[in-house]
Amino acid sequence: MSLPDQLQQTCDNNWQRLSETLDADQITQLKAYSAADKIITTSDYVVESMLRFPLLLKEMLDNNWLEMPLNTQQMRELLQTKIAGVESENDLHRVLRQFRRQMMMRIIWRDFSFQANMWQTTAELSDLADICVDEALNWLYDHYCQQWGTPYSKAEAGEESIPQRMVVIGMGKLGARELNLSSDIDLMFCFPRHGQTQGGRRTLDNQDFFIRLGQKLIAALDNNTVDGFVFRVDMRLRPYGQSGALSLSFPAMVDYYHDQGREWERYAMIKARVIAGDLVSGNELLQDLNSFVYRKYVDYSAIESLRDMKSMINREVRRKGLTTNVKLGSGGIREVEFITQVFQLIRGGRETELQERSIRKVLPIISGMGLLPQQITDELLEAYLFLRNAEHALQGVADQQTQTLPEDDYPRLRMACIMNFDNWQAFEEKLDYQRARVAEHFANVIAAPDDDEEADQSLSAELGAIWKGEYEPEAGTSLLDDQGFEQPEDTFKRLEQLRSSRVVQSLQREGKQRLDQFMPLLLAAVTESDTPSRTLERTLQLVEAVLRRSAYFVLLMENPGALKQLVKLCSASPWIAEHLARTPILLDELLNTATLYTPAELEPLRDELRQQMLRIPEEDEEAQMEALRYFKRAHVLRVAASDIMGTRQLMKVSDYLTFIAEAILEHVLQMAWKKMTDKHGRPAKADGSPCDPGFAIVGYGKMGGIELGYGSDLDLVFLHDAAPQGYTDGDKSIDNGVFFTRLGQRIIHILNTMTSSGQLYEVDMRLRPSGNSGLLVSSLKAFRDYQLKEAWTWEKQALVRARVVVGCPDVAAKFEQIRAEILSEERDEAQLQEDVVSMRIKMRDNLGSKPAVGDEAPMFHLKQDAGGMVDIEFMAQYCVLRFSPQHPELLQWTDNIRILETVQQVGILPEDEVKLLSEAYLLYRQAAHNASMQKTKSQVPADRFVEERARVSAIWQRLLNTDQ
Incomplete structure (x- = not known):
């Protein structure tokens, strides 16, 4: 299809950018593809990947991978070849990320050009995830068995102790082999039996071994490095959620699900699939858990459970304004999934053919059994295909996990183009048609009368009764516990303390009424967080700060979306909670999520500040100073919000x-x-x-x-x-x-x-x-x-x-x-080394971590200790002072990363050492940054970053000719 005029300029610009980086043969090869203009115009991710990684592109072009599908075995062999030479964990991270990027470029190209249909795309994405997880796990297992020993099962009487391997279970769309273009992967880790490691430097319990191995696997997949990430990993579906152990034995898994498993976990386990590790043992475990998922009787309680889950999602949609979300909104992807799952959970124990993970396969089974007319299942499959393609059209642009339709004209036109529509209106009409059909079928199958508001009011009323002191401590604590508060007794006491405080008791009638109206809403809102007690405690800082300025309570009551954002941000960071409590006027920023999560570049910042200050008289310096402080806090909040939410x-x-x-x-x-x-x-x-x-x-x-x-x-x-x-x-x-x-x-x-x-x-x-x-x-x-x-x-x-x-x-x-x-002055090398090393030793002695005393755990100061950030900074500075007379390009940059890149370019340090220094520097900075957001010190346990510190110190000693 020809491009609309509004997109042609983007096409031309992107071809120009590619021509400036790629060689002429590559450009010629790319332009030979019939869909090239469309892809180059619509996927920023593909274009940026080509520009940043031309060698990956060259390999794809040489092998014609943009035109051909790759099956599971082909992809696995490719990755195995690339991993074969990997000797370090950092190299493993780099290979995995570049392989994933290469495969994603190919998959997006084929998906956007409709060379692959949605089912082929999701299958390839799922295979890609399986292979990356499995090959990473294999490498890490072999690597750490050398250090920690090999885990063996505890030998029972008459049995032989055998080696144990981890089992990785994929959940959700990964489990169903229907992964989308920018999806998290929901994983669970487990292992067959308890025991201990053998052959390592010291003995570890098997659970400790597999927890550590799981942490390494998550880092290999999830950490965002200069090469990007492999897959974002979500472990919250494991037993006990975030508070649970990262890896459990098979008996512990079985005990948990049969004794404590909740209804929503039945729903989640429908799609569970062993994707890596010990496949045979893992599948035996899933068979043992089958009776938890599928009841032996016709289980109509599943309808109520799924209805409750959908009501919760509906409330979330309303609070977040997600009506244009193709997954969660009315008639979206999630409703097709719920229709399918309700029949599986009701009848799957009796009708075992319904025990199928894939929607594509189970919907025809449902109609074949006469549970729904075939016309309806055909319509649902058609709508599901369209909605998933729309989801891919949103996500493949920038490899971002989004399902929300664009609001501006240009991204709308681009999306319509991806979907092969001439304009947005034509696409939107088709989308509305498909969503209306899904919503109608969903209402007929599962939706109860619209009592969501009543449910919200019921929860708020119960929690409001706690706030008003109408519950005895035991009953109130029990209710809070039922609503997920992790510290119900402390929360009950905290609410009682606030309610009876002198400030609250002395509030004027209007202020007290507003507080009494607001607190039940706040309590209900924090139940949506993972840690309601902690989140409430943080949010109460703001409540206490504005007790005598109750207009803020009205703002949050009139704008439920703002309250949702407040809870989300306070849940994520105590620093943000304090930031808002110190400057409550920043609550205005929560009203517009479009700006809240979108920090501005320098020029827009200058323009906005200029416009704001024009409204203030020049002679009113105090007002100008206050305006500057608000400007700073508001924009720092936006940065922190986007930072916390991972954008x-x-x-x-x-x-x-x-x-x-x-x-x-x-x-x-x-x-x-x-x-x-x-x-x-x-x-x-x-x-x-x-x-x-x-x-x-x-x-x-x-x-x-x-x-x-x-x-x-x-x-x-x-x-x-x-x-x-x-x-x-x-x-x-x-x-x-x-x-x-x-x-x-x-x-x-x-x-x-x-x-x-x-x-x-x-x-x-x-x-x-x-x-x-x-x-x-x-x-x-x-x-x-x-x-x-x-x-x-x-x-x-x-x-x-x-x-x-x-x-x-x-x-x-x-x-x-x-x-x-x-x-660029000429300097005596020995004297320069002595000066730099001497200053560094003084800094370490004065500012570094102190030796552990008594039961104290040894710590590593991210900045000041040997192998830390300052060592890397000093090496960059040393290289500039030592070598800039011969290499003036070293003077161009002031930031450490680009100085190090230049150090490599001019041949002072080899690529692998510069890569290590850069990655370690960013790791340390991220850890220090996270500590700042969580209001903790820039120190971590000494068993973290051990390898990075050792290698940084080795480079330091060689470069500075010292053993310090």
């Missing part, structure tokens, strides 16, 4: 936080400059012309390296380029040096001052020439002279990560010249 990678999070700081610094400079020039006029340059502004703010450290975190301070240096003996041109003329000193003080005042909304940023000026004893603002000449004649080696290391973030372009250009001059 942003670590480096993008730091980018966004740095963008926010740069936009704010730019405006703060403008405020301070106007204040100073209005009073004193402008300082003069050496040629007599006025500075405008002749000033720049240099960011060092995390600011300079574009690595800001949520609580980072700003390491800044102020520079000017005015005449050393000049004066300002205003009525109250002052010396240029005095002017710029006061300008710097003004900037720090705006940033540092603690207002009712808190501090904007904490500023650290200690990296300026001569540190705290030096001038607050230096001239460019004085800065250069200091760096040439007086600066210590550590100060030149700091200069590596320095860049002008705000200010005069001329000053920025001159600073870059000075920076390049200083950093």
